[in-house]
Every structure is written in C-alpha cells, then in structure tokens.
Amino acid sequence: MPRFKLTIEYAGTRYSGWQAQRNARTVQGELNRAIAEAIGDDALVDSQGSGRTDAGVHALAQVAHIDVTRAPAPEQLRRLINDGLPADIHVISVTAVGRTFHARHSAERRSYLYQISRRRSAFAKPYVWWVKEPLDAARMRAAAARFTGLHDFRAFSDDDPGEKSTKVLLDEVTLVDDGALLLVRVSGSHFLWKMVRRMVGVLVAIGTGDLVDDDIAHLLAGEGGDIVAQLTAPSAGLFLEHVLYPGDAWPRPVVAAVPVR
Numbered sequence: 001m002p003r004f005k006l007t008i009e010y011a012g013t014r015y016s017g018w019q020a021q022r023n024a025r026t027v028q029g030e031l032n033r034a035i036a037e038a039i040g041d042d043a044l045v046d047s048q049g050s051g052r053t054d055a056g057v058h059a060l061a062q063v064a065h066i067d068v069t070r071a072p073a074p075e076q077l078r079r080l081i082n083d084g085l086p087a088d089i090h091v092i093s094v095t096a097v098g099r100t101f102h103a104r105h106s107a108e109r110r111s112y113l114y115q116i117s118r119r120r121s122a123f124a125k126p127y128v129w130w131v132k133e134p135l136d137a138a139r140m141r142a143a144a145a146r147f148t149g150l151h152d153f154r155a156f157s158d159d160d161p162g163e164k165s166t167k168v169l170l171d172e173v174t175l176v177d178d179g180a181l182l183l184v185r186v187s188g189s190h191f192l193w194k195m196v197r198r199m200v201g202v203l204v205a206i207g208t209g210d211l212v213d214d215d216i217a218h219l220l221a222g223e224g225g226d227i228v229a230q231l232t233a234p235s236a237g238l239f240l241e242h243v244l245y246p247g248d249a250w251p252r253p254v255v256a257a258v259p260v261r
Contacts, residue, residue, distance in 0.1 A: 034084030056235030143213035157192035201231030
C-alpha cells in the first residue's frame with residue numbers, strides 16, 4: 001500500500017485546528033476531503049499529521065503522511081489535491097516514502113514561530129499579536145534562555161500530567177528583531193497543548209515589566225499556573241514552522257512569516 005509524505009502550509013484563521021472533527025471545519029478535514037476527491041472516496045485509508053495545531057494557529061510546513069490503495073505520481077497527486085483545497089491551505093510537496101515513515105513518530109524535532117507586533121497593522125492582524133505597551137526585548141531575550149533544557153511545563157499547559165508526561169526538552173528559545181516585529185522561535189522534541197502561547201505570554205509580561213525573569217523558575221516549579229493561563233498569547237501569532245526528521249538539516253535563520261515594517 002503506497003505511503004506519501006505531504007508538506008502543507010495553511011492559514012489557520014478559519015479553522016478549528018488541524019485535527020479532523022465531526023462537527024467542525026478543520027485543516028485535516030479539508031485535506032482528507034480533497035484527497036478523496038482527487039483519487040476516489042475508497043482510496044484514502046489513513047492520514048496522520050506530525051502534531052495538532054489549535055484553532056487559529058497557522059503552519060509554514062506541517063507534515064502529514066497518507067496511506068492509499070492507489071495514486072498517481074507524487075507531483076500529479078499534489079496538483080490534484082491542491083485543485084480541491086481552499087485558497088488558505090496548500091500542499092507544498094508530496095513524496096513517496098517507505099512504510100516505516102510516520103509523520104508524528106518519526107519526527108525528531110519541531111519548531112514554532114510566534115510573531116509579536118509592536119505596531120498596529122492594517123494587513124497582518126490575523127498573523128500577529130499586537131502588544132501596545134513598550135517591550136524590553138533585552139529582558140525578554142535574557143528570560144527566554146531560562147526555558148531551554150529539560151523542564152516540567154505543567155504550569156504552561158492544559159494537558160493532564162496524570163495522563164501524559166509534561167516534561168519537555170527545549171533546545172532553543174530565540175528572540176529576533178525584524179522591523180516592527182519581535183519574532184520568537186521555540187524548538188524542541190515535542191510540545192504540550194498551549195505551551196508555546198503561554199511561554200510567549202510570560203515573556204511579554206516580562207517585557208512589559210509585569211513579571212521578572214526570576215519568576216520563570218517559580219513557574220517551572222509548578223507555581224502560578226493560574227497566572228500563566230491568564231497570560232496565554234492569542235493563537236493568531238503562532239505558526240508551526242518546521243518538523244525535522246532523521247537526516248534533515250536545521251532550517252534557515254529566523255525570518256517573519258508575514259512581515260510588518
């Protein structure tokens with residue numbers, strides 16, 4: 001049975017996240033529909049994403065694999081799928097892969113990009129969080145370093161620590177100035193539900209002076225979960241940036257997905 005790896009970009013504004021749901025419009029749901037239209041309702045056996053993105057979250061390079069009973073050549077399949085997709089979802093590439101490849105289980109590293117805008121934008125509103133207060137980027141950058149390494153992020157997630165481990169290894173939390181934007185890249189082994197958005201919310205609170213960087217140690221110790229939840233950054237600014245597999249090179253330097261000058 002053929003298996004294909006799909007790399008997909010999407011604007012998540014109009015969708016209730018990636019994961020297919022019976023009574024909601026999702027990216028995976030739209031993708032499955034377009035695949036079925038392209039190769040026949042009976043040909044799509046399964047589709048799996050590298051991970052879920054929440055409602056309103058975007059992706060620059062989400063990865064999925066599909067199992068099908070029949071399909072044309074990869075490039076023809078890509079074109080047929082795109083013909084059936086709405087304009088805010090696009091399949092960048094389709095590659096034939098072996099049966100041992102799994103979009104989620106084979107991934108070694110993932111990165112997210114968050115866009116904070118320091119000015120009001122007429123064009124980029126669905127893709128940024130506009131923070132009106134002045135931000136001290138240097139303080140935020142120093143605080144971000146405290147997140148790297150292996151920590152228990154239970155205070156930064158709504159996941160139940162009794163059902164799954166809330167320990168995550170982060171190898172990079174980088175802040176980059178880009179025009180009117182402050183870009184935050186977070187990369188690691190995996191991520192918990194709402195984790196990146198809450199990390200960004202805490203960093204912004206440090207940038208405005210509402211928190212200090214020493215507060216991160218207390219939050220990582222499991223204290224102040226209610227405070228972190230209240231600081232959750234909007235989904236609009238978040239992008240799934242990259243999913244890396246064995247042999248993949250680390251991506252280019254941090255750049256804006258939607259620039260604001």
